[in-house]
Amino acid sequence: MSTKNDNILIIGAGLCGSLLALRLAQRGYTVNVYESRPDLRVTDISAGKSINLALSDRGFKALRLAGVEEKAREICIPMIGRLMHDLEGNTFASNYSGREGEYINSISRGDLNGMLLTEADKFDNLTIHFNNECTNVDLDTNTAFFKNTTTNEDFKVTSDIIFGTDGAGSELRKSYFLQRKFLFSYSQNFLTHGYKELEIPASPDGNHLISKDYLHIWPRGEYMLIALANLDGSFTVTLFLGHEEGNYNFKELDTEEKIKDFFQKQFPDALALIPNIAEEFANNPTGALGTIKCSPWHYKGNTLIMGDAAHAVVPFYGQGMNASFEDVAVLDGIIDQHEGDWETIFKTYENLRKANADAIGDLAEENYYEMRDHVANPIFKQKRKLEMDLEKHFPEKYFSKYSMVTFNEDIGYNEAMTKGRAQDKAILNMIADNDISTSLDMTKEQLREILDKVNRETENILDEDRIAKTMHH
Ligand SMILES: Cc1cc2nc3c(=O)[nH]c(=O)nc-3n(C[C@H](O)[C@H](O)[C@H](O)COP(=O)(O)OP(=O)(O)OC[C@H]3O[C@@H](n4cnc5c(N)ncnc54)[C@H](O)[C@@H]3O)c2cc1C
Incomplete structure (x- = not known):
């Protein structure tokens, strides 16, 4: 069977769909x-959701596979760490990694979406149809129904294979739910x-008003503000606050x-940089x-959902897009092995991917508390400092949970979560019990001892977890 004869229909040309199509x-x-x-x-439309995003190694791996990594890097602004702003306007930095070159x-x-569409457009065997909204997919006949949003015309398309990369509100996923073909x-x-985006404009000469490198x-506990730099000198600011x-x-x-009044009390230094706050807020x-x-x-x-359509996550690990790009790389590897047999490809893909997608969903929820609260907590600060030292002095041996999730694209999210959680618990317990010192200038020997202790304690915790799991079953 010549598999290349299969016609493929992709619903949604967002980040995942355009990379998959390419x-x-x-x-x-x-x-x-x-x-x-x-x-x-x-068309000058907001691309939906956030204006800018954090792209990291898992995303790059998939972009590399499609030969567009460099094109993405050209439009990136590296961020080496977090810069925390307290109520008085003091700042302190916390790097993402102790290793060189990890940001x-x-x-x-x-x-990014535009670059992927332009690359996809170069292929004669690929056509992108804009302004066509999918309204339903008939699973029996592999037919997708659409409404053209400019002409209001309804039409349908039948295809051998249908991918739903239509985001968190996926119509293909809705069809799974409503047609009750399976459990x-x-x-x-x-x-x-919820969240709302605001803007810190560029200075009159087009520069960034605060450091673009972070x-x-x-972090204010019940709410928080974050800001990421844009190439034009502005920052996109996001307020996370209760509905x-x-x-x-x-x-x-x-x-x-x-x-x-809220901003003046909680974020006075940010307020001074957001001139149109009232208008933007409204x-x-x-x-x-x-x-x-x-x-x-x-x-x-016949059909597969990918990206946010299958596993939307909250944005606090900066991984939703990265995970959606990684989906494409994982699927591609499985197509290599089983090309021609889509049912086996989809099954194998799901078996490999589901636990990892669940893990990044859980990690992202957890990280909300870390970002809005713990980053300012003294024990947490000590832990991060120790982790930076361990990564710096033992770059091949120590990887924090953040590093495993963000910079180690060859470790699955699930493994990163399991090991990272045990490691976090080990370090936090040891700091709380005064079992390890996190003083400012430790020798390499002292750090090596700490690393051994952390490793031993992490293994103990992982063993306990394994035993607890077997007892559960
Ligand atoms: C505030 C916020 C901040 C974030 N920050 C980060 C970050 O820093 N790093 C990170 O990795 N991720 C981040 N994410 C997550 C990231 O945005 C998503 O994971 C990513 O966009 C998923 O890509 P996707 O292609 O699956 O879905 P989407 O990007 O949502 O794309 C779906 C596409 O399908 C189209 N579509 C929808 N319905 C239909 C339909 N019925 N018919 C046809 N087309 C349709 C849409 O118009 C869109 O183009 C953030 C998300 C939010 C909300």
């Missing part, structure tokens, strides 16, 4: 992509917090006076944040 076109398939929005390269990158969602498990867990965080709960919340911040939408888990992701060898 890769499948490179493999020689005939690919048709349907996207509900206009072409973001020619995350601020990138514009629109520019479909589904959960959607919203946070009580991801800025104003209706807490002393301050989106619902109650409904006048210019209340908004300014006009920019408040977004919801949620985690979606579901299974199965595929129906026979």
Whole structure:
């Protein structure tokens, strides 16, 4: 069977869909992509969700596979760590890694998506149809139904294989749920917090007003503000705040006076940099944040959901897009092994990927508490300092949980989570019990002793976890 004869339909040309389309076109398939929005390269629309994102090693691995890593790097701003801002306007930095060359990158969602679309457009066997919204997929006949959003015309397309990369509100996933062809498990867990984007404009001469080399965080427990740099000198600022709960919340911040008062009390240094705060607050939408888990992701060898459609996560690990890109790389590796047998490809993919997708969902929820709260906590600061020292002095031997998740693309999220959690517990316990010192200038020998202790304690915790798990079964 000549597999390249299979026609492929992709619903959604966002980050995951455009990379998937590009890769499948490179493999020689005939690919048709349907996207509900206009072409973001020619229409001035917000690309949806956040304006900029943190791109890291898992994302790069998949971009490399499609030969577009360098094109992405050209539009990246490296961020070497977090810069925390306290209430008095003091700042302190906490790097993401003690190793050289490990950093995350601020990138514009629109520019990255546009670059992928332009690369995809170069293939004659690939066509992107903009302004076509999928409304349903008939699983019996492998037919997707669309509405053209400019002409209002309804039409349908039947295809050998259908991929749903249509994001957290996926129509293909909805069709799984509604058509009841199989036992479909589904959960959607919203946070009580939402988000709103604001802007720190560039200085009059086009420069960044605060350091572009860090991801800025104003951690305040119940809420927090973050800022990531853009290439034009501006920053995109995101406020995370309760929808209706807490002393301050989106619902109650409904006048210019209340908004300014809130910022003046909680984020005075940021307020001084956001000139249009009241207008932006009123006009920019408040977004919801949620985690979606579901299974199965595929129906026979006919359809598969990928990216946020299969596993939307909250943004606090900066991994949603990276995980969605990684999906494409994992699928590609499995196509190498089973090309022609889509049912086996989809099954194998899901078996390999599901636990990792669940893990990044859990890690991202956990990290919310770390970012808004713990980063300012003294024991947490000591732990991060120790981890930086261990990574610096033993770059081949010590990897923090953050490093495993963010910079070690060859370790799955699930393994990174399991090992990282045990390691965190070991270090935090040892610091709390005064079992290890985190003084400023330790010798390499002292650090080596600490590393051995941490490793031993981590192994003990992992053993206990394994035993507890077997008893559970
Ligand atoms: C505030 C915020 C900050 C984030 N920050 C980060 C970060 O720093 N790092 C990171 O890695 N991730 C981050 N993420 C997560 C990241 O945005 C997503 O994981 C990523 O966009 C998923 O890509 P996707 O292609 O699966 O979905 P999407 O990007 O949502 O793309 C889906 C596409 O499908 C289209 N579509 C939707 N419905 C239909 C339909 N019915 N018919 C046709 N087309 C349709 C949409 O228009 C869109 O183009 C963040 C998310 C949020 C909300």
